[in-house]
Amino acid sequence: MxxxxxxxxxxxxxxxxxxxxxxxxxxxxxxxxxxxxxxxxxxxSGVLRGQQAIIDWRALGFEVEVSLRITLDKTQTRAFDEFMEAARLIPEVIEIQTFLGQVDVRLSVIARDMGHYQDIYRRQILTLPHINDIEALMHVARIKSDESLPI
Structure with a gap:
């Protein structure tokens, strides 16, 4: 310790x-x-995993962030694996989280503008396998984003 x-x-x-x-x-x-x-x-020991550059994606022209809460068709035995494999390939998906409960997965998606987001949604998100339901939450403001731990 x-x-x-x-x-x-x-x-x-x-x-x-x-x-x-x-x-x-x-x-x-x-x-x-x-x-x-x-x-x-x-x-x-795995406590310190390295150092990384934190890039402000807004400075690179990405203005839109959407959180997608997705429920998968769990009647398919490989639904999670196949969904994750495909979702990882979308460059604009910057975070993938899995949950226990009604929502199975949350994707954080960034886009240059709403037109770009609509294109990503239609061409890439909706083609992901085993989606049963999607709820989109438009990101308005980041109140706290801190990786620091209370050590």
């Missing part, structure tokens, strides 16, 4: 992910080699 030093390292990394290892080691008060070993341990 994580000790206090691991938690402190992760808190600093969450607050400023672009900090270099030597700068982070200075902030925490440890050597660069010791910090590197700790980071390796966190990666090996």
């Amino acid at each position: 994580l000790d206090d030093l691991d938690r402190r390292i992760l808190r600093y990394m969450q607050s400023d992910p672009e900090t270099s290892i030597p700068d982070l080691a200075d902030r925490i008060g440890m050597t660069t080699s010791r910090l590197s070993r700790r980071l390796d341990k966190l990666r090996e």
